[in-house]
Amino acid sequence: MALLNVEDYRQEARRLLPRFVFDYLDGGSEDEVAVKENRAAFEQIRLTPRLLNDVSVRDQSVDWFGRRLPTPIVIAPTGLNGLYRKDGDILLARAAARLGIPFALSTASNNSIEQVANASNGDLWFQLYVMNRDFADQLVDRALAASFSHLVLTVDVPMGGKRERDERNNFIMPFHFRPKTIADVLCHPRWLWNVGRHGAPAMANLATATITDPNTQAALLSRKMDASFDWDDLKRLRDRWPRRLLVKGLLHPADAERAVSLGVDAVVVSNHGGRQLDAAPAPIEVLPGFSAVKAPIVVDSGIRRGSDIVKAMSLGASAVMIGRAALFGLATGGEKGVVDVVGLLQVEIDRTLALMGQRTFNSRS
Ligand SMILES: Cc1cc2nc3c(=O)[nH]c(=O)nc-3n(C[C@H](O)[C@H](O)[C@H](O)COP(=O)(O)O)c2cc1C
Numbered sequence: 418m419a420l421l422n423v424e425d426y427r428q429e430a431r432r433l434l435p436r437f438v439f440d441y442l443d444g445g446s447e448d449e450v451a452v453k454e455n456r457a458a459f460e461q462i463r464l465t466p467r468l469l470n471d472v473s474v475r476d477q478s479v480d481w482f483g484r485r486l487p488t489p490i491v492i493a494p495t496g497l498n499g500l501y502r503k504d505g506d507i508l509l510a511r512a513a514a515r516l517g518i519p520f521a522l523s524t525a526s527n528n529s530i531e532q533v534a535n536a537s538n539g540d541l542w543f544q545l546y547v548m549n550r551d552f553a554d555q556l557v558d559r560a561l562a563a564s565f566s567h568l569v570l571t572v573d574v575p576m577g578g579k580r581e582r583d584e585r586n587n588f589i590m591p592f593h594f595r596p597k598t599i600a601d602v603l604c605h606p607r608w609l610w611n612v613g614r615h616g617a618p619a620m621a622n623l624a625t626a627t628i629t630d631p632n633t634q635a636a637l638l639s640r641k642m643d644a645s646f647d648w649d650d651l652k653r654l655r656d657r658w659p660r661r662l663l664v665k666g667l668l669h670p671a672d673a674e675r676a677v678s679l680g681v682d683a684v685v686v687s688n689h690g691g692r693q694l695d696a697a698p699a700p701i702e703v704l705p706g707f708s709a710v711k712a713p714i715v716v717d718s719g720i721r722r723g724s725d726i727v728k729a730m731s732l733g734a735s736a737v738m739i740g741r742a743a744l745f746g747l748a749t750g751g752e753k754g755v756v757d758v759v760g761l762l763q764v765e766i767d768r769t770l771a772l773m774g775q776r777t778f779n780s781r782s
Pocket residue numbers: 441442443455493494495496523524525544571665687688689690691692717718719720738739740741742
């Protein structure tokens with residue numbers, strides 16, 4: 418089957434992955450209302466073209482802190498990327514480097530900070546979960562030493578969302594294979610070859626860390642963060658990390674203003690792809706409310722089309738993050754699959770700009 422759009426890649430990923438892996442990738446929390454709303458909110462936005470402009474040459478590149486990105490796309494931080502391909506984090510980082518876009522490595526990655534830095538020469542961002550403040554400090558220092566350019570603090574996981582698909586599949590940590598799961602795996606020989614035969618992927622950042630607290634690994638595996646982390650801790654993090662700092666997971670403009678007043682460089686308006694608070698609004702819906710925030714706004718959750726990215730940029734975003742779209746590419750075709758998915762989004766952006774009568778993201782008339 419020709420893979421013409423992100424949904425085609427999703428269907429292909431569904432075919433190739435064992436059920437428990439696909440459900441972990443694709444699912445959301447509770448009734449998955451936020452997952453559906455994220456899509457519905459994009460689909461309801463209309464773009465009104467302004468025509469008779471010369472759009473024979475288009476340029477979708479954007480400025481990001483004085484640097485040119487070829488397209489306003491960042492690969493979002495996602496945990497357990499080794500479930501789709503061996504060394505999934507490295508493959509994503511290499512794909513991003515080939516595309517000239519940033520890749521954000523999750524705290525819950527299966528390749529370590531150092532492995533990814535050694536394997537890629539692209540722009541690397543590190544996403545921080547704070548389970549334990551000492552361990553978080555170690556991670557920050559390691560990301561600094563490994564030349565990561567941005568730190569992304571995710572703040573919408575004081576507790577893990579209730580992922581009922583994972584519970585039904587018994588995909589909860591520590592993971593134990595049940596007969597049903599073994600049958601599922603045996604029905605997916607390509608996955609078994611690419612991933613399963615290497616065993617369960619490890620939380621690589623923990624494996625190489627010098628942490629004394631044995632609860633930290635369990636906390637990361639079950640997404641149990643330090644729920645006492647607050648604005649004062651953010652201030653301390655700002656002091657510790659000298660490069661660009663982003664806060665990810667805000668949905669209220671007042672929180673964004675406060676973060677920026679503490680020296681945060683940019684904000685990611687996100688509901689975690691509908692995987693945390695199921696009653697959260699769609700980020701694209703609340704984005705216009707962030708217009709007074711004096712910092713770049715990145716938006717994510719639900720982006721599946723180039724036109725979604727044009728919509729986000731029209732509503733004030735400086736860039737977007739893509740989570741599942743990149744992972745569908747990874748699951749389907751490894752590094753090349755990621756390059757193909759982002760390439761497809763770029764072609765869709767280009768066509769949408771032309772049909773909108775827009776040469777660039779700044780040339781709206
Ligand atoms: C499988 C999966 C794992 C994720 N893991 C993390 C993570 O470790 N850290 C984080 O900040 N966000 C994580 N996210 C959220 C993404 O960074 C991003 O906000 C979300 O995927 C955007 O929505 P989209 O998937 O609809 O593009 C994860 C999302 C998915 C789908």
